[in-house]
Ligand SMILES: Nc1nc2c(c(=O)[nH]1)N[C@H]1C(S)=C(S)[C@@H](COP(=O)(O)OP(=O)(O)OC[C@H]3O[C@@H](n4cnc5c(N)ncnc54)[C@H](O)[C@@H]3O)O[C@H]1N2
Ligand code: MOO
């Protein structure tokens with residue numbers, strides 16, 4: 001049986017470029033940017049007033065002038081209005097473009113405005129104050145957002161401001177989620193006393209959608225022929241198949257045999273880990289990758305986060321995420337020769353330390369426990385005793 005690290009390496013050796021395409025920028029949230037976004041003009045594009053008040057030429061202050069004739073009022077979006085004499089000012093609003101004859105803004109709070117004049121109530125005035133200088137943030141053709149990063153709301157905002165109505169993004173793999181098992185009925189159906197509703201497929205879909213990835217869903221019964229037929233169809237239509245269930249040692253666990261019959265090369269089956277020991281991974285000649293997760297809900301959930309999301313991140317060319325470490329809140333013992341992914345609840349202490357409280361639940365079938373936790377703590381395989389205060393990596397979900 002291979003280790004978690006070996007499984008990770010095998011999976012990360014299967015990265016694939018799915019190409020690029022363009023989407024309207026408003027629909028690009030959560031996708032991966034595949035081009036540099038450049039400023040179409042300076043940012044800001046003009047000397048932008050940052051306070052409502054008056055605009056003056058600083059020279060007036062040097063000349064000892066403290067009362068100004070208001071020549072005009074300029075709103076944001078209006079053509080700049082200049083002055084002819086240093087004893088003049090323009091009443092001006094935040095966001096307005098400043099005329100080249102003006103270089104200093106005094107706020108209304110620091111003025112007394114009466115009978116068409118503005119009198120200064122302060123003496124400490126700096127040349128250039130309350131002005132966001134043209135080109136201060138970025139110059140024309142500067143890159144405002146570099147390729148190979150996740151498109152966040154801030155990047156949507158930048159795209160809008162530089163007039164990029166469409167963005168080039170990385171194409172995502174086409175994904176199908178296949179659940180299996182005769183004991184599983186759909187959400188809308190009423191299970192018999194010996195059935196349950198299927199949930200893993202919805203969990204996977206929800207996690208993927210949190211990561212900006214859409215996926216189709218399919219359920220197959222425990223029938224070897226149907227299992228084979230259905231997977232065969234999916235091998236033609238998708239880039240990645242995420243299976244849940246049917247991969248262990250049960251008499252009706254038909255998935256590994258079906259995959260083998262369909263020429264999906266097994267790259268590994270079983271990993272030294274709990275949960276998720278029976279995890280199966282392989283690749284078809286045509287490049288389709290198959291992640292077959294163990295059916296127990298916590299096992300599916302852990303493997304999805306630990307392996308598939310990692311692969312997705314790398315395959316889309318995103319920078320590797322630095323690991324997050326937390327401190328174990330109490331002693332913990334785990335004796336099997338498996339790497340244990342302990343379910344924990346994370347909190348920050350007053351000292352700013354990330355603390356992991358173990359919330360063990362009742363094994364990998366206890367999906368109710370997932371709602372009470374927010375991370376897996378990855379405990380080293382080589383050890384059995386873990387002490388309060390020790391620090392280990394965590395996978396937040
Ligand atoms: N003799 C052995 N038996 C088992 C072993 C083993 O090493 N030797 N491993 C156990 C472990 S660990 C796991 S995990 C499971 C994995 O089993 P399968 O991948 O074959 O999954 P199933 O048998 O189909 O189902 C297991 C369990 O999960 C429930 N399930 C499955 N799919 C869903 C779904 N979509 N939504 C909700 N629940 C689902 C299913 O009803 C079963 O209760 O094998 C152990 N056995
Ligand atoms: O992988 Mo199993 O999840 O330990 O129950």
Ligand SMILES: [Mg+2]
Nearest residue numbers: 246248250253
């Ligand atoms: Mg089974």
